[in-house]
Amino acid sequence: MTDSWTLSTRSHGGSRESLLRRGNVFQLANGYMGYRGTLDECGPEDSVGVMLAGLFDRVGDAWREPVNAPNGAFTRVELEGVELSALGGAVRSHRQVVHFKNARFERETEFMAKGRILRLRSERFLSADCPNLGVVRLELTCDKAARVTIRTGIDYNIWDLNGPHLLDLQASKRGRALVVRGRTNESSKRVCVAEVLNGDLGAETLVDQDHRNLRIYRLNLKPGQTCVLEKFFAVFTDNDRCDGSLEEAACAAASAAATSGFAACLARHDEKWAEKWRRCDVRIEGDDHAQRALRYSIFQLLMVAPVAGSANSIPARALSGQVYKGAVFWDTEMFMYPFFLHTFPATAVELLRYRIRTLDGARRKAATEGPGYRGALYAWESQDTGDEACSYFNIGDPLTGRNLRTHFRDKQVHISGDVAIAMWAYFKVTGDDSLLLDGGAEVILECARFYFSYAYYKKEKRRYEILDVVGPDEYHERVNNNAFTSMVARETFAIAGELVAYLKRAHPAELRTLLGKLDIEGELAGFQEARRRLYVPGPDRRTGVIEQFDGYHRLRPATPAELAAAKAHPNEYLGAGQGLAVHTQVIKQADVVMMLHLFRDRFDERVKRANWDYYEPRTEHGSSLSACAYALVATEFGNLDYAYTYFLKTATIDIEARYKVYVGTIFMGGSHPAANGGAWMTAVLGFGGVRADGKRLAIAPRLPKQWTALEFNLVHQGGAFRVKVTRSEVTVSAEAANGRTHSIDVAGRRIRCAPGKSVTVACSEPIPAAGTARRRRRS
The missing domain is CATH 1.50.10.10 (Glycosyltransferase)
Structure with a gap:
């Protein structure tokens, strides 16, 4: 059985592009900052990024983009004078894992140098309890007696696409804490990182060199001896509301975490994550592959939910890097927002407050x-x-x-x-x-x-x-x-x-x-x-097809495959003036079909099917937003096989990492939170058949043949519900804390669900889509 709560790989080297993709797939975030899925020893040349939400800067005429902070998780190890890196050639084995259940990254690597084998194991998380905090634990074990040197601290060699964004970087030590501080070019906003270390490592040498504020430890490890160190780093900026100076706040946060220790910090973090999953987990029975892909998608959304009170939103590439300038697009409202609206309304408010702000x-x-x-x-x-x-x-x-x-x-x-x-x-x-x-x-x-x-x-x-x-x-x-x-x-x-x-x-x-x-x-x-x-x-009276825009039907018929074969360069852009697609009917992504999803109660099944059949062969799906729209509309008219295919395309986009890395010459790699939201929408609003409109909540599921059951949470009109769908029945369970009884349409029947009670409704397949028009309506 596939573990649906983790994703792992044994890959560790490879091309620049493969490093970038792994950095996206194994990233961590907590709404305040993101940390790319790189390894402890990696530097800016390996695309390490500690991206800060809501802090932007511009250098000269380059694009304005989010600011990356100095890396407080940095550690490099030498074995008998040989610097170790999983990207180098001394690796015997390597495995890295990201845990969805508590947003924790773990790696274990065995290195061989000078006839000795050293095992490095580390884990890290960005605290859900204290958003400014990152925590790391490392273990080093050698099979033979060995001289080991550890260099650990804050790396302020910062990877930027259009930087550098931090000026006047200064390194210092304050009490137990190493500190690096700087300010942005454009607005002179200050950024401060403090790092505190726990560990009985002996004599410590402090060094500030090559833009790294480091502690150096030289150890003589005995055979089988394990050396443990815990790192606690805190990031504060002028966007934070804190008493006293940023340096005081960062040092206090890192020191308090170190006093608690790794285990206590992890326990508080785990408690927060357990509550998140209790409120939003979606369970699929009969399809382990889909289950893991969907949980990974939800995990990505949970990590990038903005911190309460920040009035921030979610960028199109989340907190995985500076791609798309860290900007917020329509992706947020149309693809990510529905997940939060139906599970975490307070986070939905935060996204909307960003638009108000x-x-x-x-x-x-x-x-x-x-x-x-x-x-x-x-x-x-x-x-x-x-x-x-x-x-x-x-x-x-x-x-x-x-x-x-x-x-x-x-x-x-x-x-x-x-x-x-x-x-x-x-x-x-x-x-x-x-x-x-x-x-x-x-x-x-x-x-x-x-x-x-x-x-x-x-x-x-x-x-x-x-x-x-x-x-x-x-x-x-x-x-x-x-x-x-x-x-x-x-x-x-x-x-x-x-x-x-x-x-x-x-x-x-x-x-x-x-x-x-x-x-x-x-x-x-x-x-x-x-x-x-x-x-x-509107729909053509005879065919039901809606013309995407004036004159679309007069364009030359073509297929995406035909245009792909005609490219003079693999990264050639198909639009923009005279691109290959401009004078053809090939479209980049769902357009009319996206409209049919957004206004799904305005059109009948005939119109949905006609437009899906017409536009699907003409759609390149050159955007990660496209597949889920086709999946959702396919569920509306009962084409569940295609719906499932497009659901998997959406849900696995980051896991499989086969997306476009470049559009033209512009680097466009990174995670895809809109697709993550689209996976949830397809599972719950599509296969789960959920409609929520005003005081009316309706559930009319249509499960794909691969699934035997689907279970999910919903919040509606102040009530919280757990819904379980099988082939033969739908069960709705209301939380005891609900303040009143709610009326819900389930599989065509009106039920009343009292607080703390469950109601089961027998159903047969296929169930007509809730709210689907029974006749053609003017649109």
């Missing part, structure tokens, strides 16, 4: 992009201020060496609607309106204001249109009436209307204040007029 950046972008618009146009690549981080020339052409002009920055305007939809979904699913009153309503209205400013009214057709955009499919730029974008814009107008109506009933005074602040009351009627008159491409 960066609203002024979205306003600045709307006002300055193109001719200038009103309202809020959220950045395609958003960092700490919400200002646009995406450049106009942002994909390198491997054929010419020049950067290509793309329109991701100025034409992917669906991002504002994605944010508004997520903001409203929190209120509908939880029933909690406090976030609306604390900035969420302002976000929604400003997004609607932007679309009203952007839309074009065609008098001869008596309708509004959304022109000159880029939809989810990035190979076709500056198109008119992209179905996804127009649908999202219309939904934003509808949400604005529902919001105003709700606040008028529930919070009239707050509504008056908000409308006055925004000076927007006179525009509300226009929003609803635009909602009624906005053109959104």
Whole structure:
């Protein structure tokens, strides 16, 4: 039986690309920082990264990106004068493991040098109890008497894609702690790392050389003797709210952890992780491969959930490195957010607070992009201020060496609607309106204001249109009436209307204040007029197919394989002006199919099947966001074999690490949290058949043939539930702490689930999808 709680490898050397991939796969994170899955002895040449969430810097004209901290986990060992590295040639055996259950990295390597065998075993974790803290334990054992030298401390040789980002790096010792501190170029924000060590290692020599603040120990190990050291490193920045200096805070945190010791720190960390898994584990029976892949996906999401109170979000490459500038994309709201909304609503709030916090950046972008618009146009690549981080020339052409002009920055305007939809979904699913009153309503209205400013009214057709955009499919730029974008814009107008109506009933005074602040009351009627008159491409009456944008059907039919064979360079980009895909029907990722998922209750099974069948052969899946959309829609019309195939493609993307490392000449490696969220969505919302809309929760599962049972957790309208699906029945168990009885639609039957009680409903397959339209609706 496959261990569904770990992932391991015996690989240790290899090419630069293989090192980068392992660093992604075996990374750790705790929301405050990420540590790439590299080894104790690795340096910047091996892509070690301690990435800090929410701290950014820019050097000269290079891209602005997140800051990496000095590495407080660094240790190198010499055996009889030979420096040991698993990337070198003295390795007898090696194994490294990442444990999903408690976000712990472990490695064991046997080295041979000068006729002696030394076993190095280490484990590390980034504390879930104290987010500023990292903890390491190392054991060294030699088969024969040997001279061993240990160099351990803080490495401030920092790997950056576009650095260096820390200036005036200074090393010192304060009490028991080694300290390295510096400041960023752009904003002079300070970063401080302190490291404290436990271990009876004898005489200590302090050395600051080659940008490393080190302790050196020279030992004479006896045969079979084990040497143990524990390292505790703390990272603090000016983004932290701490009493006293950063150095005092870092030294105090590291020293307190060292006083507790490794075992006590791990126990507190484990307790936090046990509670996380209790609330969100998904169990699959009958399919060990899928179980591990799904748990790994959930594990990745749990690690990068922002720290409470930070108002940070999750970057497109999580905390695995500086790729994509550490920016937040639509990925978060559309692919990661649903997991948190249905399991950890407090974390969902944190993600939305990030959009509230960066609203002024979205306003600045709307006002300055193109001719200038009103309202809020959220950045395609958003960092700490919400200002646009995406450049106009942002994909390198491997054929010419020049950067290509793309329109991701100025034409992917669906991002504002994605944010508004997520903001409203929190209120509908939880029933909690406090976030609306604390900035969420302002976000929604400003997004609607932007679309009203952007839309074009065609008098001869008596309708509004959304022109000159880029939809989810990035190979076709500056198109008119992209179905996804127009649908999202219309939904934003509808949400604005529902919001105003709700606040008028529930919070009239707050509504008056908000409308006055925004000076927007006179525009509300226009929003609803635009909602009624906005053109959104609909299903063809005969075929059911929705044209992705005006003129798409007139493009040359082609297949992804055909274009791949025509490439002049393996990293050639297919879009951007004259790319191979531009004048063909090959699309980068789910576009219409993504719309069918997002608005799944607006379209019937015939339309879903027709569009899936039409667009699937034309889709390259060049984005990690694509496969889960095809999986989810396939569950809607009962094509469970294809749904399962695309589910595995989504859930294993990081485990198998077969993704694109370069787009053009730009390095794009890293983890894929959107795909991780897509795996959860496919399992729970797709195969589990969950619908949550307002006060209504419905469950209509459709299990793939490989699974005999599926069990998952849900939070809805203040209640927490455990759901178990088998081939013959669905059981819903309500937590005893639920404050009331909830009504739930299960397999077509309405049940009432009281606190602490379970209700089982017999079912037969296939179960009609909950909420699926029984007739064609205008879309």
